[in-house]
Amino acid sequence: MRAQFRSRIRYVLVGLIIITLGIFLRLYVIQIIEGNDYMLKADKQFSSGSTGLFDRGSIYFTSKDGTLISAATLATGFLVAINPQTLVDPEAAYAAIAPLASTTISKDDFMADAAKKSQVYIEVAHHLSSDAGQTLNAENIPGVQVLVERWPVYPGGDLAAQTIGIVSYGSSDTLTGQTGLEAEYDDTLSRSGSLYSNFFAEIFSNVGNMLVSADNAREGDVVTTIEPEVETRLLSDLAKVNTQYSSQGTGGIIMDPHTGAIIALGSVPTFDPNDLQNVDPSLLRNPLVENVYEFGSIMKSLTMASGLDAGVITPQTTYDDTGCITVNKAQICNFDLKARGITPMLQVIEQSLNVGASWIATQLGQEKFRNYFLSYFGTKTGIDLPAEQGALLNNLRTTEQVNFDNMSFGQGISVTPVAMIRALAAIANGGVMPPPHLASAIQLDSGTLKPLDWGNGTQVFSAQAAQEVTTMLETVYPNDARLAINADPSLQYANVPVAAKTGTAQVEKPGGGYYTDVYFHSFYGFFPANNPQFVILLYTNRPQGVQYASGTLTATFMDLTNFLADYYNIPPDPQDVLPLPAHVTE
Amino acid sequence: MRNSRLHLPFSLTSLASGTVIVLFVTYIALIAIIMSYAALTIEFSQSVKTDQASVAILEGQYLAALAQITSTNYVAEGYVVPSGELYVKAQSATALR
Numbered sequence: 170m171r172a173q174f175r176s177r178i179r180y181v182l183v184g185l186i187i188i189t190l191g192i193f194l195r196l197y198v199i200q201i202i203e204g205n206d207y208m209l210k211a212d213k214q215f216s217s218g219s220t221g222l223f224d225r226g227s228i229y230f231t232s233k234d235g236t237l238i239s240a241a242t243l244a245t246g247f248l249v250a251i252n253p254q255t256l257v258d259p260e261a262a263y264a265a266i267a268p269l270a271s272t273t274i275s276k277d278d279f280m281a282d283a284a285k286k287s288q289v290y291i292e293v294a295h296h297l298s299s300d301a302g303q304t305l306n307a308e309n310i311p312g313v314q315v316l317v318e319r320w321p322v323y324p325g326g327d328l329a330a331q332t333i334g335i336v337s338y339g340s341s342d343t344l345t346g347q348t349g350l351e352a353e354y355d356d357t358l359s360r361s362g363s364l365y366s367n368f369f370a371e372i373f374s375n376v377g378n379m380l381v382s383a384d385n386a387r388e389g390d391v392v393t394t395i396e397p398e399v400e401t402r403l404l405s406d407l408a409k410v411n412t413q414y415s416s417q418g419t420g421g422i423i424m425d426p427h428t429g430a431i432i433a434l435g436s437v438p439t440f441d442p443n444d445l446q447n448v449d450p451s452l453l454r455n456p457l458v459e460n461v462y463e464f465g466s467i468m469k470s471l472t473m474a475s476g477l478d479a480g481v482i483t484p485q486t487t488y489d490d491t492g493c494i495t496v497n498k499a500q501i502c503n504f505d506l507k508a509r510g511i512t513p514m515l516q517v518i519e520q521s522l523n524v525g526a527s528w529i530a531t532q533l534g535q536e537k538f539r540n541y542f543l544s545y546f547g548t549k550t551g552i553d554l555p556a557e558q559g560a561l562l563n564n565l566r567t568t569e570q571v572n573f574d575n576m577s578f579g580q581g582i583s584v585t586p587v588a589m590i591r592a593l594a595a596i597a598n599g600g601v602m603p604p605p606h607l608a609s610a611i612q613l614d615s616g617t618l619k620p621l622d623w624g625n626g627t628q629v630f631s632a633q634a635a636q637e638v639t640t641m642l643e644t645v646y647p648n649d650a651r652l653a654i655n656a657d658p659s660l661q662y663a664n665v666p667v668a669a670k671t672g673t674a675q676v677e678k679p680g681g682g683y684y685t686d687v688y689f690h691s692f693y694g695f696f697p698a699n700n701p702q703f704v705i706l707l708y709t710n711r712p713q714g715v716q717y718a719s720g721t722l723t724a725t726f727m728d729l730t731n732f733l734a735d736y737y738n739i740p741p742d743p744q745d746v747l748p749l750p751a752h753v754t755e
Numbered sequence: 756m757r758n759s760r761l762h763l764p765f766s767l768t769s770l771a772s773g774t775v776i777v778l779f780v781t782y783i784a785l786i787a788i789i790m791s792y793a794a795l796t797i798e799f800s801q802s803v804k805t806d807q808a809s810v811a812i813l814e815g816q817y818l819a820a821l822a823q824i825t826s827t828n829y830v831a832e833g834y835v836v837p838s839g840e841l842y843v844k845a846q847s848a849t850a851l852r
Contacts, residue, residue: 238814245808324815405825741842
């Protein structure tokens with residue numbers, strides 16, 4: 170009995186061994202010996218035979234309710250390739266492919282490709298839709314392959330295009346981020362692994378890496394603070410200004426002054442990253458971080474804050490405004506050349522008096538002025554965009570007072586728009602410059618959301634100085650609003666207190682000196698002034714047929730203010746809103 | 756002299772052989788599971804990417820609609836700007852009604 174049992178066991182064992190060896194042998198044949206053939210078959214079904222499927226992380230906008238909406242992601246479709254050696258009827262193949270292609274295929278080029286009998290694989294059409302690809306595949310034309318492919322796509326088109334950036338081959342043979350967030354977060358967005366790696370071989374060769382991959386802990390999607398509806402509104406408004414005044418460029422940034430989170434930003438002209446073949450390369454550049462400008466009178470807000478913080482002036486301080494002054498043999502005048510006599514500090518901001526700003530710079534002295542302005546613009550903002558330019562601060566290193574006077578009202582000092590809004594945001598944030606940023610979190614492939622910590626910013630002047638400047642800026646807005654409403658009665662005066670300042674700068678000539686009839690307009694403001702939630706910076710470069718920024722950008726600022734107040738349900742605060750004056754003279 | 760060798764009711768050789776066979780079968784089974792897992796991962800990954808692409812198309816339509824709404828001049832379309840706005844305090848929401 171025992172012997173019989175043992176023999177049965179042996180039969181079972183032998184059977185198991187044979188089955189196991191059979192499985193093992195079959196796996197070996199499939200995976201190792203015929204692995205390449207199967208991989209090619211898989212590639213024919215799922216991807217381009219030459220390179221495999223492109224993979225990359227996404228970049229997201231974040232709507233106000235927290236919903237993520239793709240700014241950059243991947244599209245899936247089909248490419249069509251021909252094998253000239255097996256293509257029997259090129260005419261029929263062209264007739265089948267051409268109507269389904271997303272772009273026009275030249276018949277001459279197609280026939281030339283079909284005649285290259287020494288080649289076996291030539292791609293003739295890309296980015297076919299799923300329906301078109303499946304239709305073509307069903308026709309089963311000899312010598313025509315229909316392969317799945319993926320490519321980068323930007324659902325918003327030109328929405329924040331210069332900030333989102335592009336992916337292209339650049340100088341390498343792989344698609345990588347070249348500009349904007351695509352370049353800044355390329356390490357996060359790139360995908361190193363391939364779905365078609367040989368798992369059987371990896372089990373034997375690389376068990377450790379299969380279980381824990383450092384790449385998987387790093388790779389993910391980028392979640393930005395850009396709100397798509399606000400972004401759309403901003404870009405629409407900027408485009409209107411640029412078209413109306415035939416400007417050479419118009420831009421804007423909307424930011425949370427407390428955190429530095431950028432809610433919207435953009436400039437026009439811009440481009441559609443889905444159609445890179447027809448893009449002027451100069452438009453790929455992001456002027457908000459890569460261009461520097463002389464912003465003009467909005468700089469007076471910082472001069473005023475510096476003087477108040479240093480204690481050399483108070484809001485009650487007065488000076489004798491003579492209309493023009495001569496400094497180092499150069500003449501500095503108010504915009505209208507008129508003298509005001511004994512003038513309080515409030516009027517320096519409200520009437521935008523260059524002589525008054527120069528007087529504050531003189532009271533500060535060169536060393537203090539230099540220290541304050543270096544604290545505003547001496548370092549780059551560190552925004553998460555590539556190629557950020559530093560400010561041009563050469564005049565801060567001179568000893569001629571005229572240079573300091575000019576800088577006090579925004580001439581002779583050039584900064585990027587993002588550096589400008591960071592410094593001005595300090596006025597809305599109790600004297601603390603926030604760290605401007607676009608990415609709020611990285612969504613790892615594991616599903617974990619990893620928030621990014623941008624720090625608390627830098628205190629550059631006191632909260633009291635910030636509050637005193639805010640009070641002055643609040644008096645500016647009603648006058649500008651009245652002028653804008655006179656020009657366009659459909660504009661609405663905000664129901665929340667607003668602090669704002671315009672700037673009109675002369676544009677520097679290439680050989681030195683300034684044009685007398687070419688201007689750079691800027692507009693800066695924040696609201697609600699008593700509890701700021703948004704700070705806005707707008708500019709338009711070389712607008713035609715208009716001299717002052719109040720004429721170009723006030724209406725845009727008012728539209729954005731009303732839109733944001735409605736969109737974010739900011740409650741009206743009529744008690745704190747300064748009344749709209751009945752008449753204002755320009 | 757008494758034989759102190761331990762007498763077991765089964766052969767150690769058979770036990771060892773059985774164990775080896777069982778471990779080997781388990782090993783092959785694990786490989787099969789891992790390969791199935793890998794195949795499913797590829798399939799699901801493809802599916803996710805395809806779905807993402809479909810969502811991207813919808814997102815593109817949504818953003819295009821936003822742009823169209825933003826650029827529409829409603830006054831030119833015949834709508835009238837409200838003559839006034841009335842703000843009321845929001846009612847506090849409660850589950851106890």
